[in-house]
Amino acid sequence: MTAIHTPLTLTPKPVAVPPLVEQLKGGLDAPICLTWELTYACNLACVHCLSSSGRRDPKELTTAEALAVVDELADLQVFYVNLGGGEPMIRKDFLDIVDHAVGRNVGVKFSTNGYYIDQQAAERFAATDLLDIQISLDGFDAATNDAVRGPGSWEAARRAMDNLAAANFGEFKISIVATRHNVAQLDDYKKMADEYGAQLRVTRLRPSGRGVDSYQDLRLTHPQQQDIFRWIIDHPDVLTGDSFFHLNALGTNTGETLPGLSMCGAGRIVCLIDPIGDVYACPFVIHDEFMAGNVRDAGGFASVWRESELFAELRQPGAAGACASCNAYDACGGGCMAAKFFTGIPLDGPDPDCVLGHADEAVAAANAAGIVPQPSQDHSRPVRIGARPS
Amino acid sequence: MEPKTEPEATAVEEETLVQEELLVEEISIDGMCGVY
């Protein structure tokens, strides 16, 4: 067999297909996966909830409508859905939706506070194929966690994990939103995940949903940003959902970047379907500005994905704008659209957490001028459980 | 023993040509923002 490095003949080079990341920026014909919030109902009232959940919306998709969405996703060959909410297990047809998806070869992952994962549920899930579970936990200890998620929530999450382990579910995920108060606990978290044989996921807090209000209390300080950047690089087996690429400028001197595409997938490879069928660019921008359509419209989800003006816009190459002259722009891509939007920064401006400090003035100015947008959907229950961390 | 006949410049150029023709690219699904 000839080795590949024998001199090549002078045949014309085939037209090169662009690298996948360029294809993805231009949008795919169908999402790779998507987040689907099944309900705004929730038994908890986390202070940073990205969907401002609590009360069910009366216009929630019916079971028949939900199953029809599953069929659409299956026909589009979306690889998997991440079901969330609110608390998705609150829906009485939760298992029906899961089974229908799995039966049609659409993988299911769901994000849950674990409250409803008793032993029976754990065993049921262990017996279900193509299913992945992500338990939310925002503090290694109950005090840290419950300050954000409410009293009893830590215990419920741990109980769910114990039940999944006892049922031999296999590798589930533990997901933390990194906050000022839990970022020092990452090593403990990793140890906990290892003990369960679970995968750890650490993601960025965005000022979305109720996060708009709690963001100033919970966001990472500059030193903490440096710590978490280093920690993620040192722990390549921890998932981050590529949510920290806005920190990549921290690696400019050492030539390090966080693993991942460092690109925003909203409207290009992923999107959100909300409980009433509205389609948003991503779960962190539940706002009219980023609403592409509704699955109840003629043509369903497919036509929203393929034809909406919003998504066509997002799939155009973006302008670097205010970041054009910054030599870190290639690494950070200007950061997160949602973070910018909900702090009142223009979308071609710097990320509010720009590690070079380019956004500090812009954030202060937006606050002073009172131009910080509020989410369009607020299903919070009137009484909030859980005090803000002091 | 194989004689090394290719000067480095050609080897690099070849590798570039081969890279462009690679028919498979792997990408981390966990390295995409918005993917859970």
Add this chain to the structure above:
Amino acid sequence: MTSGTASADIGEKSTADCPVTFDSSSKWERSAKIGLRSEPFGALAYHFDTRRLVFLKSTTLVDLVEGLVDHESADAAIEAIVEPADDRSRRAHVLALTSLAEAGVIEPVTPAISSVG
């Protein structure tokens, strides 16, 4: 991540864990554990267990992956499906199949009990 390294011999690709030697003279098939979805540029393959996402960059390669099971060997499949079946093209496709084998997108078809050749 792109496949292939300067030092990989054709038909071999090392992973961090173990080397995978792709035997193109044996029979292969598309794995049942993957979702394979056509795109204008070729296809995306997603492995449900490993969560790896692989981009197949030509429709011919996709046809080849789907058609592997219908031929007695990967070589035979390449001859039948890839055009032009010149040396360069054959090598490129064997390299591609090697990457796909390493990623679990294709698997060997376990033969029925047969005499060892």
